[in-house]
Amino acid sequence: MSRAETAPAPADRRPSPLWTFGLLRSELGTTLRRWRTLALLGVLAAVPVLVGIAVRIETGDGSTAGGGGEGPAFLAQITNNGLFLVFTALAATLPFFLPMAVGVVAGDAIAGEAGAGTLRYLLVAPAGRTRLLLTKYATVMAFCVLATLVVAVSALIVGALLFPLGELTTISGTRISFTEGLGRALLIALVVAASLVGVAALGLFVSTLTNSGIAAMATTVGLLITVQILDQIPQLHAIQPYLFPHYWLSFADLMRDPVYWDDLVRNLGLQALYAAVFGSAAWARFTAKDISA
């Protein structure tokens, strides 16, 4: 893909393969130690707590939640099985909170370094621009998984504390064991994390366009909102299958029995396409631009 990997570099400048992991580790450490990142993760962890407590209070007198099917998916089943809080929390955070958090981290990836004046020092180290970009993208994707798991684990703990656990009923009406339910919950969390790969690539590309971290974050989150709105306008149904959030809620299909794969596969394919397009665009931009800050 890049000339950096094919062209023979001077021997003394070639970094060892392990160096990449060192770079990744330091990037992950830097990202996760930021107060901003911790605050985002805190907000994400709070969502299931709020949903769980609200449902618990509402159904305290024995009535069912959901009020006839309003609200995020799976809301009505939470009182029967706390595991459903995981799915409800993911369904509630996936349209906005999760991609916003990813947009902030991805938008900050390159532009934040440039804005703080640290980008050139990163490039002075024998990392290579392609390698640095890949490391940044890997960091953002690790954050996608981490953010999703934070929501899922927080929801699982709250669900186990407030509601009964045990055998659960899939949305198709069949019953599965709690262990299989947990397995599906993990699979759903991974699919949700994979759903964010597209927006992560988009944010990274925007981040290479500017030297201001704030501008990159705002643009990424703005694009996210715009695309979400476009996805709601019925007259635009012709382009909607190509918008990255279009199949996001397809993760719920994993709770059908048998699993309905069509939309899930489409979602993952679409995310891979966005990652390829905006990842390569970010590469083209980042390896060709003048780094002045």
Add this chain to the structure above:
Amino acid sequence: MAPYESDDALAAARDEDAPSRRRKAARYAVPVAVVGVAAVTIGLVPALADSGDPDLPKITAQQLINKIAKSDVQQLSGTVKITTDLGLPDLGGLENSLVSGAGQGSGDGSSADPQARLTELASGTHTLRVAADGPDRQKLSLLERGAEWSLVHDGKDVWGYDSKSDEVYHSTTAAAGKGADHRAESPTPKGFADEILKSVDDTTSVTVDGTAQVAGRDAYKLLVKPKQSGTTVGAVTIDVDAKTGMPLKFTLTPKSGGAAVLDVGFTRVSFDRPAAATFDFTPPKGAKVTEDEDAGAREHAPKGGQDLGKRLAGAEGAKVLGKGWTAVATFDTGAKGGLPTGSEGGDLGGFLGSLGDQVSGKFGKGTVFSTRLVNALITDDGKVYAGAVTKEALVKAADAGK
């Protein structure tokens, strides 16, 4: 300044300025190429996968109809896509709330009630899953965004489960009679095809119109066309599986052209026995269960097709004028003055009036409400004429019925 400290940029720096700039620009070709490859793939793969119509031995229309009649598929599972476009005025959410409101009014308020839910199929595109194992075990699921409504028929029990509201509907086949298994089949291509073929007579031309691939299976196309003029039905195409004789796809196009009014087809089908657990249903703990004791007395969900007129005629006091495709159902609402379509009806009257056309004839005066398939005439003296016929045929029928 350290503008080019990366290893490849060092190599680039040795080059002269112009070629290096060109090479930088060339990098943008990568994302463009990715977009291009994706666009070509999306555009070409369906075209390549469509390997043309299959080569099947010739068959006459009568043989094909016999094949459908003899078809005895006991075990199947598959995904059905159903698209209905009646051309009703687009009222957005209002239409939905009217439909669900109407459905729930008669369904004791349970959102798991089959009657309430099958009404939803009357507009838009829906994905259904069907599974069957013999006459006693069937399952029909309506896939929704993040939710699902299932109707399970297992032996003497009929369960409806709405995952969105976590409500359960239960009745027994003793109460529902034979209606239960009929219901579970009706929104599939087979259900619609049976309705159409039941009424094939001398007013209909039936031909075999080549072959096609449906859900990866070879199929014959049966073309059913009304011979009479005056009907709004253009043609009905039924794609019949060449091996089992099972209808796989049903398309009803209006005479006025355009998109199909009704398009029901399998997108995936398998004739293996579905897993036994598919038909097991136990109400989840805490779910609200509605028992239905008198399901048999109920009218069943509406169906498309030619005999809509006859079906309407099932309503109390209704009779059918004419026969075949141009059958018109008529009944008396008993409301003198008809609908409040004039100024006396206030806002609602004006609104209803604007949806219909005012017509007059020997029968008096009335308002015609049109969809792409069914037209209905409501006269000022409270009579209703409805059928899959044109406006002129409707007025003629009203004149003759006077």
